[in-house]
Amino acid sequence: MLPGWVPRAAVWVPAAAAALWVLVLARNTSAGPAIREPGEFVVTLLDGVTFAGLLFVVASGFTLVFGLMRTVNMAHGSLFLGAAYIAHEVQTNMVGKDANIDARDVSLLAWILPLLAAGAVVALLGLLMQQLLLRWNQGQDLRQALITLAISVIAADQLLAHFGGVAQPLKWPGTVTHFFEIVGERYATSRLFMLGVALVVGALLWLWLNRTRMGMVIRAGVDDQEMVRALGINVTLVFAVTFAVGSFLAGVGGVLGGSFAGSVAPGVDGAWLLNSLVVVIIGGLGSVKGAVAGSLLYGMVVAFSPAYLPAGYTYYSVIFTFALLAVVLAVRPNGLYGRVE
Amino acid sequence: MSPTGAVSGSGPARRLLSARNAVVAAATALALMLPLFGSNFFVEFVMTRTMILGIAAATIVFLAAYGGMVSLAQYLFAGVAGFMIGNAAVAQDAWSKGLKLGWNPWVAVVFALAVTTAVALVLGALASRTTGIYFLMITLTYAVIGYYVFGSITPLSGFGGITGIDPPGLFQDHPVRMYLALVVLSVLVYAAFRAVAATPFGIALQGIRDDPVRMASLGFNVSLHRTLAFTLAGFFAGLAGVFNVWWNGQIDPTSISIGPTLDLLIVAVIGGTLSLEGAWLGAFVFVVANNYLRNLPLVDRVGITEARFSTVVGVLVLLIMVLSPDGLAGIIERVRSGLSRPGRPSETSRPPSPPSDAPAGAAAGAGP
Numbered sequence: 001m002l003p004g005w006v007p008r009a010a011v012w013v014p015a016a017a018a019a020l021w022v023l024v025l026a027r028n029t030s031a032g033p034a035i036r037e038p039g040e041f042v043v044t045l046l047d048g049v050t051f052a053g054l055l056f057v058v059a060s061g062f063t064l065v066f067g068l069m070r071t072v073n074m075a076h077g078s079l080f081l082g083a084a085y086i087a088h089e090v091q092t093n094m095v096g097k098d099a100n101i102d103a104r105d106v107s108l109l110a111w112i113l114p115l116l117a118a119g120a121v122v123a124l125l126g127l128l129m130q131q132l133l134l135r136w137n138q139g140q141d142l143r144q145a146l147i148t149l150a151i152s153v154i155a156a157d158q159l160l161a162h163f164g165g166v167a168q169p170l171k172w173p174g175t176v177t178h179f180f181e182i183v184g185e186r187y188a189t190s191r192l193f194m195l196g197v198a199l200v201v202g203a204l205l206w207l208w209l210n211r212t213r214m215g216m217v218i219r220a221g222v223d224d225q226e227m228v229r230a231l232g233i234n235v236t237l238v239f240a241v242t243f244a245v246g247s248f249l250a251g252v253g254g255v256l257g258g259s260f261a262g263s264v265a266p267g268v269d270g271a272w273l274l275n276s277l278v279v280v281i282i283g284g285l286g287s288v289k290g291a292v293a294g295s296l297l298y299g300m301v302v303a304f305s306p307a308y309l310p311a312g313y314t315y316y317s318v319i320f321t322f323a324l325l326a327v328v329l330a331v332r333p334n335g336l337y338g339r340v341e
Numbered sequence: 342m343s344p345t346g347a348v349s350g351s352g353p354a355r356r357l358l359s360a361r362n363a364v365v366a367a368a369t370a371l372a373l374m375l376p377l378f379g380s381n382f383f384v385e386f387v388m389t390r391t392m393i394l395g396i397a398a399a400t401i402v403f404l405a406a407y408g409g410m411v412s413l414a415q416y417l418f419a420g421v422a423g424f425m426i427g428n429a430a431v432a433q434d435a436w437s438k439g440l441k442l443g444w445n446p447w448v449a450v451v452f453a454l455a456v457t458t459a460v461a462l463v464l465g466a467l468a469s470r471t472t473g474i475y476f477l478m479i480t481l482t483y484a485v486i487g488y489y490v491f492g493s494i495t496p497l498s499g500f501g502g503i504t505g506i507d508p509p510g511l512f513q514d515h516p517v518r519m520y521l522a523l524v525v526l527s528v529l530v531y532a533a534f535r536a537v538a539a540t541p542f543g544i545a546l547q548g549i550r551d552d553p554v555r556m557a558s559l560g561f562n563v564s565l566h567r568t569l570a571f572t573l574a575g576f577f578a579g580l581a582g583v584f585n586v587w588w589n590g591q592i593d594p595t596s597i598s599i600g601p602t603l604d605l606l607i608v609a610v611i612g613g614t615l616s617l618e619g620a621w622l623g624a625f626v627f628v629v630a631n632n633y634l635r636n637l638p639l640v641d642r643v644g645i646t647e648a649r650f651s652t653v654v655g656v657l658v659l660l661i662m663v664l665s666p667d668g669l670a671g672i673i674e675r676v677r678s679g680l681s682r683p684g685r686p687s688e689t690s691r692p693p694s695p696p697s698d699a700p701a702g703a704a705a706g707a708g709p
Contacts, residue, residue, distance in 0.1 A: 133659075143662055154655035158652060318493050325479075
């Protein structure tokens with residue numbers, strides 16, 4: 001066994017080095033040292049926090065489903081992409097334009113209605129998938145992972161066949177696309193809007209899990225499913241609702257992510273499956289608290305690493321995602337809030 | 342029946358004569374003679390690709406069957422080896438991306454395998470304290486991060502990839518030689534995996550697969566065993582990757598993205614993740630389906646075209662996972678054991694279990 005200070009050093013030494021670098025040393029980077037360029041620092045920080053909000057919305061659905069049912073839904077990214085495409089369809093119909101949609105054309109309703117429609121359809125699809133393909137093999141986690149993986153392959157191919165390889169537009173409503181000034185830098189309101197939606201989703205999720213009877217059952221089920229079943233609670237119903245909510249969250253994430261990117265394109269499903277996986281591996285599978293922590297850490301790494309790498313070397317930023325993962329795995333193999341089974 | 346067939350007491354000569362080995366030997370002989378009567382396309386394209394995918398899929402099967410680890414990083418290791426070959430072997434004056442070191446191709450092979458093995462060692466050590474679904478997720482994450490690493494780090498490759506990678510003179514313009522080398526290599530990899538499984542290391546690995554806590558309390562270093570098994574599998578996957586890049590002549594990040602990664606898992610799943618032979622069987626079914634499905638009459642009427650091959654593969658895997666998680670080998674085994682023992686209860690709903698012996702061996706042992 002390693003001596004106790006090794007894991008702690010593995011966390012604190014890189015963290016301290018990174019902080020020192022960002023604060024004073026980071027010359028010749030696109031952002032510059034934080035003591036000289038506080039505006040750039042604040043912008044990067046905001047980038048990290050707002051992206052973390054999006055990460056949380058997507059990953060919380062993933063981790064919720066796993067926490068209760070031990071199902072790793074590899075089709076989570078497909079639900080994300082599917083929802084984004086549905087929202088694109090509804091939005092283009094409401095705006096009445098096929099191409100060159102500008103945010104000014106999009107009313108608040110032409111964003112919220114696609115969001116709800118996409119979320120509802122995807123929740124229904126997820127429910128259908130769970131009822132038909134996952135309900136009867138509950139507990140065989142690898143088999144379920146492979147079944148959902150197969151579904152993700154089929155879904156990606158069918159979406160490609162239907163929507164083509166070209167990116168399709170999906171826009172924020174015009175009312176939230178402005179800029180404001182912060183520490184001498186311009187910043188997009190839409191990113192704060194995204195964070196706001198994420199906070200609302202998080203608050204509703206918290207209320208649902210902590211203040212309702214069903215939330216109580218879900219928390220109990222995460223801890224001891226057999227006992228909940230033995231107490232005569234209709235676990236099957238709770239499973240179905242949880243899966244639908246998890247899928248709905250993937251859908252909301254898809255609409256947010258699509259609007260954030262300005263378009264919907266193939267391949268996004270794989271990228272967002274990765275994002276969900278990274279967040280839950282860091283935070284711990286099955287823990288909503290872990291999803292918050294994982295989203296924040298990963299969001300910060302995604303925002304800071306390209307901004308504070310020396311110019312000309314920014315393409316190495318992907319290494320930092322891996323480094324974050326490696327440090328967490330080395331110190332806590334089951335994630336920050338994961339439980340040892 | 343023991344999983345390896347090595348712990349049982351019969352003598353070595355008797356063991357070599359098992360029905361399982363007879364089937365493998367017959368298949369090998371057939372594969373070696375194939376260039377005499379098979380069409381060029383079938384040998385140089387279908388079967389060559391089958392062997393490459395078979396070796397790579399066998400590394401998944403080895404880890405799953407003997408180590409209890411379902412790894413999605415094996416195609417990444419094939420890709421790492423391919424990218425290293427691309428960077429090391431392409432000549433300096435070539436019009437291509439990458440470092441273009443212009444080394445001798447065989448030196449490049451040694452370099453590529455060394456890098457791949459080192460990467461597998463590090464990644465394996467990081468993942469080795471987890472198993473089951475967590476391990477699957479971590480290795481999938483490795484695979485996707487690998488895609489972005491080669492895609493975004495432009496000095497190594499960039500999304501455009503490396504082109505114009507020639508195989509060494511031994512194989513250049515000699516596709517049949519490459520095919521035969523791959524057959525021999527397949528047999529060697531297969532034998533190596535079975536031999537490793539029968540060593541004290543392999544037995545301990547299987548013990549860890551079945552009960553890691555007990556093995557740890559017996560004094561075995563659980564994560565070290567897992568790490569070494571993962572490294573070995575990474576090495577062989579790298580070997581498959583070397584031939585893959587020679588055969589393709591190019592490599593780009595898309596070829597190691599999530600799609601091909603899943604394809605390889607699918608190959609292992611078709612064959613059955615619990616029998617080594619199944620890897621090559623699965624690869625054969627996969628490549629044949631990939632190349633000949635469009636030739637079937639009426640197939641295009643139901644919407645199955647080459648462009649929608651992913652859907653076909655996805656449906657295939659879905660069916661296999663719904664009907665029999667052990668894949669084709671599991672189906673064959675069940676049919677055989679059902680024939681010899683009709684009263685046997687159905688095994689459809691059992692959880693992932695330790696590997697039963699290969700279909701042929703099981704049938705030989707189960708005679709009434």
